[in-house]
Structures are given as C-alpha cells and as structure tokens.
Amino acid sequence: MLNNIGLPGLILLVIVVLVLFGRGKIASLMGEVGKGITAFKRGVKDSVDEGEKALEEARDVTPAAQEKAQAPQDKDKV
Numbered sequence: 807m808l809n810n811i812g813l814p815g816l817i818l819l820v821i822v823v824l825v826l827f828g829r830g831k832i833a834s835l836m837g838e839v840g841k842g843i844t845a846f847k848r849g850v851k852d853s854v855d856e857g858e859k860a861l862e863e864a865r866d867v868t869p870a871a872q873e874k875a876q877a878p879q880d881k882d883k884v
Contacts, residue, residue, distance in 0.1 A: 811819075824832065 827835075
C-alpha cells in the first residue's frame with residue numbers, strides 16, 4: 807500500500823498535515839522530538855561512561871593480586 811504513494815502523494819500528505827495542525831504546532835512538536843532525542847543520547851552516553859568507570863574501578867580478586875596489593879603495605883609498616 808505504501809509502495810505506491812510517490813512524490814505527489816507525499817506532497818499532498820504534507821499539505822494536509824500543515825492545514826490540520828498548523829505550522830506552529832508542528833514546529834513545537836518537532837522541538838519536543840529533538841529534546842527527546844538529545845535526552846536519550848545523553849542517557850546512553852552517561853550509561854556507557856558509568857559502565858566504563860565501573861570496569862576501571864573493578865579490582866582483581868585473585869590470590870596473587872591480593873598478595874601483590876598487600877606487599878607494599880607490609881613494607882611501610884616495618
């Protein structure tokens with residue numbers, strides 16, 4: 807059904823939408839859509855940054871790593 811619209815059909819559709827809603831209403835709607843997209847991108851970026859930070863802060867809990875971490879502390883006490 808949508809395959810047969812073509813350029814004249816799209817132009818007619820845009821004209822009908824403009825007449826029904828008006829230029830101001832459509833402009834404000836597009837502004838809200840833009841704000842939503844910006845907020846979504848910011849949220850995704852914050853989430854990725856938090857994940858990277860958590861990975862950087864993750865510590866190695868293997869016994870060898872724990873011994874290495876404790877060794878300099880023992881030297882300072884002596």
